[in-house]
Amino acid sequence: MWRFGSLLKGASCLLPFREARSFRHFSVFLVRHSPVWSASAQSSPTCLRSPHPSVLLSFCRSFRKNAKSTLDIPVTPITVTDIKQYLRSKEIPFHDGYSCLHAPSFFLEPAEAAGRDGFTLFIDKTTGQFLCKETLVEGSWEDLQDCVEVMRKEGRSCLSPDVLLGYPESPEEQEVKEMELREVQRIWSASVSFSDLPDEEAQLVRTMFGIDKVSNATLKRFGVRFFKPTKSLVFPWFGGRDSGLRGLKLLTAKCAGDGAVTYADATLPKPSAYHNLFGLPLVGRKDSEVVLTGREVDALAVSQATGLPSLTLPRGVSCLPPVLLPYLEQFKRVTLWLGGDINSWEASKIFSRKLGLKRCSLVRPGELQPCPSEALERGRSLSRILKASIPAAHKSIVSFRQLRDDVYGELANKELVAGVKWSRFPELNKILKGHRKGELTVFTGPTGSGKTTFISEFALDLCIQGVNTLWGSFEINNVRLAKIMLTQFCMQRLEDNLEQYDAWADKFEDLPLYFMTFHGQQSMKTVLDTMHHAVYLYDISHVVIDNLQFMMGQENLSVDKFAVQDQIIGAFRKFATHSSCHVTLIIHPRKEEDDKELQTASIFGTAKASQEADNVLILQEKKLVTVPGRRSLQIAKNRFDGDVGIFPLEFNKSSLTFSAPLKGRNKLRKVKGDKPDATETEEKVEKAEKVEKPARAAKTPKTEKGLVRVGAKGVLEGSAKGSAGVGEKKQQTVFEEVIKTK
Numbered sequence: 001m002w003r004f005g006s007l008l009k010g011a012s013c014l015l016p017f018r019e020a021r022s023f024r025h026f027s028v029f030l031v032r033h034s035p036v037w038s039a040s041a042q043s044s045p046t047c048l049r050s051p052h053p054s055v056l057l058s059f060c061r062s063f064r065k066n067a068k069s070t071l072d073i074p075v076t077p078i079t080v081t082d083i084k085q086y087l088r089s090k091e092i093p094f095h096d097g098y099s100c101l102h103a104p105s106f107f108l109e110p111a112e113a114a115g116r117d118g119f120t121l122f123i124d125k126t127t128g129q130f131l132c133k134e135t136l137v138e139g140s141w142e143d144l145q146d147c148v149e150v151m152r153k154e155g156r157s158c159l160s161p162d163v164l165l166g167y168p169e170s171p172e173e174q175e176v177k178e179m180e181l182r183e184v185q186r187i188w189s190a191s192v193s194f195s196d197l198p199d200e201e202a203q204l205v206r207t208m209f210g211i212d213k214v215s216n217a218t219l220k221r222f223g224v225r226f227f228k229p230t231k232s233l234v235f236p237w238f239g240g241r242d243s244g245l246r247g248l249k250l251l252t253a254k255c256a257g258d259g260a261v262t263y264a265d266a267t268l269p270k271p272s273a274y275h276n277l278f279g280l281p282l283v284g285r286k287d288s289e290v291v292l293t294g295r296e297v298d299a300l301a302v303s304q305a306t307g308l309p310s311l312t313l314p315r316g317v318s319c320l321p322p323v324l325l326p327y328l329e330q331f332k333r334v335t336l337w338l339g340g341d342i343n344s345w346e347a348s349k350i351f352s353r354k355l356g357l358k359r360c361s362l363v364r365p366g367e368l369q370p371c372p373s374e375a376l377e378r379g380r381s382l383s384r385i386l387k388a389s390i391p392a393a394h395k396s397i398v399s400f401r402q403l404r405d406d407v408y409g410e411l412a413n414k415e416l417v418a419g420v421k422w423s424r425f426p427e428l429n430k431i432l433k434g435h436r437k438g439e440l441t442v443f444t445g446p447t448g449s450g451k452t453t454f455i456s457e458f459a460l461d462l463c464i465q466g467v468n469t470l471w472g473s474f475e476i477n478n479v480r481l482a483k484i485m486l487t488q489f490c491m492q493r494l495e496d497n498l499e500q501y502d503a504w505a506d507k508f509e510d511l512p513l514y515f516m517t518f519h520g521q522q523s524m525k526t527v528l529d530t531m532h533h534a535v536y537l538y539d540i541s542h543v544v545i546d547n548l549q550f551m552m553g554q555e556n557l558s559v560d561k562f563a564v565q566d567q568i569i570g571a572f573r574k575f576a577t578h579s580s581c582h583v584t585l586i587i588h589p590r591k592e593e594d595d596k597e598l599q600t601a602s603i604f605g606t607a608k609a610s611q612e613a614d615n616v617l618i619l620q621e622k623k624l625v626t627v628p629g630r631r632s633l634q635i636a637k638n639r640f641d642g643d644v645g646i647f648p649l650e651f652n653k654s655s656l657t658f659s660a661p662l663k664g665r666n667k668l669r670k671v672k673g674d675k676p677d678a679t680e681t682e683e684k685v686e687k688a689e690k691v692e693k694p695a696r697a698a699k700t701p702k703t704e705k706g707l708v709r710v711g712a713k714g715v716l717e718g719s720a721k722g723s724a725g726v727g728e729k730k731q732q733t734v735f736e737e738v739i740k741t742k
């Protein structure tokens, strides 16, 4: 099969159609002004033979960004060996780097390339994604192969950097982009440099942002300005082929009533497109050491105090997008000093795997080792702290001496160690304490009892708070699942309020939420490969698998099905631990008698599932609760601190939610031990329900209230620190303010 490849500028040829999935990359090869494509694709995309659906969708307004959050993983993931073999077979020289392979760029004219470093094409070893650092041409592994094929076919030694274009933008998207750029320019030119501020005001601003000791010279070197209308620090993003202003980040300080200061950041463009490594223009080609920080003010502190190159990750501790890795390849030593709390420590361990453990060392947070800006304020020696950083490459056997600081960290940060709290399920916080990375949760419940619906809200709640989430829904398709989640997100029937669809979908789209594109039976290997890929690309920290039975394939029918299930559970356990990612696994129960409650032992298969799991959650439908439709959630195992218990859930059919609309509505009963007394539980639940019913009926908010509650509590008011999703919402509020002050 062939696909039309009139896509390289000045070249018209047919490219072999390697795999159906390649169509996904088809539009990357659009030639600017290509009349053939623009006319045919836009008016009738179906003119392509068997195009990949996502190509068609990318032209359809209502689905325009679906492709972005859908994890379309290659059927056979690329490995570094494949990449190397291909390059060798095409006689392309390469060096083995830390996260990337380095090859000569074929987007530079030979004469142009001669004056440069030479190996400026960076190919990500995990994904095959490439970037030419000189021309900033980037694309997928398939794109790279296509470029090589075309060069070979046409006998060229290089290609124009303009041959590859991104997905065509809709007029709407272009307009948003232009508006953003205008806003960036407006804020930037209305901002003042510190040396232009009256001394008193400059000092006040410094105090407000905790940078008293950062000099005007440092602020000037990094291009930091102050935007008076919102009293924000402005950090510019310079980049692109012309090194022009591409965006900016605003950091705003807010004083709470009790005198505490909280900081909110906002970026333009929005966080998912904001790929600024703040400080990059100051890095010299020969620099071989760098300090990575989680906040811009920290980079200022490190640079001033140590003279070392220092860069800030655009979204702090929430992720390290692989597109930034090529810019970090030149460094032989990378020190991660992402902040002063346990979250920064966890993130630095995870990021160092992407960066290559051997060259990374980590600053362990502690009383004497706060974040860099605080260390500078407190007069600590930043060089000494950096010197004391710990190599990231760990040994398999450690003594308590090496662990003692970790143990202390856990004790001193009890709340953070307990994980992210649910905002819709306070009872879960009381029993499980929070949602922690690296754990395995097994969830079961009777057939059709609402397992998917409940876990959807359970995961959404965390996702709203910035937990990067990946769904593997093999039972129901992604459109249906997204519909359930969107309904739960806005807490109302959108069918009856279609005019609100776009507003809610826009908000929903900004969540760090991804879906696997599989449906039906899947091999465990494919699913695990996808999960690894997602962790690498999007720093996923919660994977939901609905459900295990869909991975048992043909073996499901054989006598050895229990062994297969155990093997799958073991693999998920390993993945969760090694990837520091929480896995929630839905498992069907064994067939139980109808009037019996489920127990841990009711989980289908052997005892492996409950042994390997850190948490076992059971959606109880029968016996415990006699009111039809009423369910209870039983926490039957909690490895973190042993508390188990059960609490009632009330299903709201219009919003598809189980969460209590009002605080303190459901009574919680803590049970120590795995098997609560069913009769007692039922009685208590019933009693609690009866007593509280009238009050609840009177207090249940209308759907608009639900909208305000979710939007305000879960989305708009969260702290921007360490949370991508929340950070994005902050952006809206800050820029709304900016616009208001215009």
Ligand SMILES: Nc1ncnc2c1ncn2[C@@H]1O[C@H](COP(=O)(O)OP(=O)(O)OP(=O)(O)O)[C@@H](O)[C@H]1O
Binding pocket: 445, 446, 447, 448, 449, 450, 451, 452, 453, 454, 475, 629, 630, 631, 651, 656
């Ligand atoms: N508590 C409830 N009361 C009434 N209906 C519910 C309740 N919870 C979910 N439902 C509805 O029941 C249907 C099935 O729900 P869901 O798919 O979540 O169940 P499940 O347990 O995942 O099913 P399966 O066992 O097939 O995997 C959906 O239409 C859902 O809206």
